[in-house]
Amino acid sequence: MSLEKTPRPGGRSARVQQAVHAAAEELIAENGGDRSAVTIPQIAARAGVTPSTIYRRWGDLQQLLAAMATDRLLPESVPDTGSLAGDLGAWLESYVEDFSSPLGRRILRDMVADDAATTRYFQILQDHLDTIRGAALRRGEDPPSVDDIVDTVVAPIIYRILFTAAEDESLGLSRRLRQLLQRPEAGPPGADVHAGPEHHYQTTGTAPGPETRRLP
Amino acid sequence: MSLEKTPRPGGRSARVQQAVHAAAEELIAENGGDRSAVTIPQIAARAGVTPSTIYRRWGDLQQLLAAMATDRLLPESVPDTGSLAGDLGAWLESYVEDFSSPLGRRILRDMVADDAATTRYFQILQDHLDTIRGAALRRGEDPPSVDDIVDTVVAPIIYRILFTAAEDESLGLSRRLRQLLQRPEAGPPGADVHAGPEHHYQTTGTAPGPETRRLP
DNA sequence: CATCCTAACGCAAATCCTTTGCTTTAGTGT
DNA sequence: ACACTAAAGCAAAGGATTTGCGTTAGGATG
Numbered sequence: 001m002s003l004e005k006t007p008r009p010g011g012r013s014a015r016v017q018q019a020v021h022a023a024a025e026e027l028i029a030e031n032g033g034d035r036s037a038v039t040i041p042q043i044a045a046r047a048g049v050t051p052s053t054i055y056r057r058w059g060d061l062q063q064l065l066a067a068m069a070t071d072r073l074l075p076e077s078v079p080d081t082g083s084l085a086g087d088l089g090a091w092l093e094s095y096v097e098d099f100s101s102p103l104g105r106r107i108l109r110d111m112v113a114d115d116a117a118t119t120r121y122f123q124i125l126q127d128h129l130d131t132i133r134g135a136a137l138r139r140g141e142d143p144p145s146v147d148d149i150v151d152t153v154v155a156p157i158i159y160r161i162l163f164t165a166a167e168d169e170s171l172g173l174s175r176r177l178r179q180l181l182q183r184p185e186a187g188p189p190g191a192d193v194h195a196g197p198e199h200h201y202q203t204t205g206t207a208p209g210p211e212t213r214r215l216p
Numbered sequence: 217m218s219l220e221k222t223p224r225p226g227g228r229s230a231r232v233q234q235a236v237h238a239a240a241e242e243l244i245a246e247n248g249g250d251r252s253a254v255t256i257p258q259i260a261a262r263a264g265v266t267p268s269t270i271y272r273r274w275g276d277l278q279q280l281l282a283a284m285a286t287d288r289l290l291p292e293s294v295p296d297t298g299s300l301a302g303d304l305g306a307w308l309e310s311y312v313e314d315f316s317s318p319l320g321r322r323i324l325r326d327m328v329a330d331d332a333a334t335t336r337y338f339q340i341l342q343d344h345l346d347t348i349r350g351a352a353l354r355r356g357e358d359p360p361s362v363d364d365i366v367d368t369v370v371a372p373i374i375y376r377i378l379f380t381a382a383e384d385e386s387l388g389l390s391r392r393l394r395q396l397l398q399r400p401e402a403g404p405p406g407a408d409v410h411a412g413p414e415h416h417y418q419t420t421g422t423a424p425g426p427e428t429r430r431l432p
Numbered sequence: 433c434a435t436c437c438t439a440a441c442g443c444a445a446a447t448c449c450t451t452t453g454c455t456t457t458a459g460t461g462t
Numbered sequence: 463a464c465a466c467t468a469a470a471g472c473a474a475a476g477g478a479t480t481t482g483c484g485t486t487a488g489g490a491t492g
Contacts, residue, residue, distance in 0.1 A: 012487055013440065036276065041478065050442050055479065057440085060252065062278075105331075112378055113329040115321075122379040155375035156367040162328055163338040228458055229469065257449065266471055271450065273469085 016049055016057075021068050023047035033106055035065065066114035069107045070121045073098060075128045084136040084143050085181055089174075091132065092153065096173055099161050108161060125154070144180055152180040232265055232273075237284050239263035249322055251281065282330035285323045286337050289314060291344045300352040300359050301397055305390075307348065308369065312389055315377050324377060341370070360396055368396040 023046035024038065031037040040061055044051040058064040079090040098104050111117050129146045136143040144152070153176045160171055239262035240254065247253040256277055260267040274280040295306040314320050327333045345362045352359040360368070369392045376387055 011440095011489080016441080039478070051479080052443080052481085053441055060479090109329055109331065113325055115325065115381075118379050119381045125379075150375070151372040156371040159366070159371035159375055163334050163341075165331075165335045227460085227469095232470075255449070267450080268452085268472080269470055276450090 016047070016053065019047040020044075020049065020054060020058075020064070021071070024064060024068060033103060035061070035106070035110070040064075062110070062113055063117075065107075065110035066117035069111035070117045070124075072107055073104075073111065073121065074124060078128065078131045078135070080135060083139070084132070084141045085177070087132045087135060088149070088153075088181075089177060091128075092173055092177065096157060096171060099158065100171065105161055108158070112162065125150075149180060152176060232263070232269065235263040236260075236265065236270060236274075236280070237287070240280060240284060249319060251277070251322070251326070256280075278326070278329055279333075281323075281326035282333035285327035286333045286340075288323055289320075289327065289337065290340065294344065294347045294351070296351060299355070300348070300357045301393070303348045303351060304365070304369075304397075305393060307344075308389060308393065312373060312387060315374065316387065321377055324374070328378065341366075365396060368392060 020043060024043045027038040027042055027046060028035060038061070040054050041051045043064075044054050047054075054064065058067060075091065075095070079087050081087050081090055099108055111121060126146055129149055133143040133146065153173075156176060157171050157173070160166065236259060240259045243254040243258055243262060244251060254277075256270050257267045259280075260270050270280065274283060291307065291311070295303050297303050297306055315324055327337060342362055345365055349359040349362065369389075372392060373387050373389070376382070
């Protein structure tokens, strides 16, 4: 679960990190997710350490939150459903679930605010996707490249989570998956890639209306 | 240039905002773009206002930066090159130029850290794309939907800017544009959509290597 | 098992940032 | 010209942040 290089894992350092992360998470939860309401001295008191420990180790609240975010959003285990479509679908479902909640959204913002955390996380994502691809290759399937998976599925979803107020998922998860996986066959030239026939959208609520918006 | 609702435009309020924005920009530039090095009292002094003015109006540094970011990243004017491909290309070029520089990247992060700023900006982006679409429709062209433009071009580019350390643009701008616009014709089934033949990539430096990475 | 070594933590003082109640001013409407 | 209001100035109180130095926990060495 820990991203930090721990030269002495299991030691005092690890205990402090865990205590601080837990304390911060508790305090944020108690404040309804409002980050600006919690302070480092508060976290330190709850965690049973002195503030200077946190300042020296993490720098400021933003970086502490970013570190917690990357920790929290790690893809847990690689599913193995027997097929690429299954593996990707299973992973994506939990991925979207993690990120699309109001809490996940805030955690994502915490992470994106910090360059180091973001690139670190992307590395982990690439590794994870590669593992899934590896399994597919071993089965004799022909998986899309990591870049294609990122461009077609991951980027649009994360972008809409960051830039869109939609609470629910009009994220078109299954539509995007189909788009990604059906590529090699390249169905009927006209109406395939975008706006496929049988929609799986779940345009439940205040989604970002599929089409145009008002003009200035 | 100003996003804020200015009930009294041109008055003192507007002057203060301009002075504060300018002061902040200067100070950040002097510190090599390091946000954590500049403080609100510093900005206030440079702008010739008292710190409490900034605190009351913007809340904290993060929100001030987010406001500056949305202001700074507004799409200036809608180009009219006579064709959809031209309009989109011209806009995208300046768009990518704005965002992909180290400075633009930091500004983008400032904006994304703030939910309100992000959704506000997305609204503006939608309006802008709609204007471009409108021009295309008036010419009798058949432009992709705003959602398709966002999914195919905008989201992947912004995602890679945020999550990738690449200094240069291996963002595949023209490749994505082609992918977006060539959809209706749906070229040769196999090797078209992804990894087109004549690459425009400029895989100059530490880019996110096109394919797989190391395993855990 | 005893000893040494070092990264990380605790402590406390000095500094700086942030908040807040009240007053003053600039711009607008009558 | 006069009154009204949103926004800015001022100053004091209350925290947050930084920093130098002593201490400690955990690993390394023999």
